[in-house]
Amino acid sequence: MAELRELGGSRDVPADVALRAWIVLWSGEGRQRKDIAELAGVAPLTVDRCKARYAERCLAGFEEKRRGGPRTQVTSDASATAPPMGTTDDPRIRRLTQLLPPQHVRSMWDAYEAGDERALEQAMAEGLGEVYFRDGGRRAHGLEVSITELEHVEVDWT
Structure with a gap:
């Protein structure tokens, strides 16, 4: 959990990766799915996906392939x-x-x-x-x- 907390508070990772870490952390604290979704500003299904990706691939589950050019x-x-x-x-x-x-x-x-x-x-x-x-x-x-x-x-x- 300390690793997730560090990732969630880091300015060196993309915001979406930090948010996924917080979703898993809040879930580990026993918060309800709908409360996590509201707090994170995402759909409840996104909460489920974050938790599943973390369960399957740990921190690697938070990364996504980036699209588009430099902006x-x-x-x-x-x-x-x-x-x-x-x-x-x-x-x-x-x-x-x-x-x-x-x-x-x-x-x-x-x-x-x-x-x-x-x-x-x-x-x-x-x-x-x-x-x-x-x-x-x-x-x-x-x-x-x-x-x-x-x-x-x-x-x-x-």
Whole structure:
């Protein structure tokens, strides 16, 4: 469990790997599946998959093959609001690590350089909306995303 705790708190691993470690840890603490899913911002089936992958392959079960080319990575804990209520897009805390397309990274950098926090949040919301919520145009067409109650953000500009 100490190894899982270390992995879950590490800044040197992708956020999705750290989240999987926390899911297994919370399960080991005896928390209920639905409570873990709500806390992690994932579906209950994802909780089951994380636990099964860990049972089968230990820490190696947390790794996934990465797709796509190099882009800037944005890690944020943010509330994203999106109607309609009762869907998986309900407003909730989400821990996201996403590679954003260059045009969104450029908008974020310009806002950062200008010291315009609201414009930075808007550019981040547009990028996360495109990549995470609308999956590059494959779903949730017309969905509007906004960043509210931003708790933490880390941006790797490299």
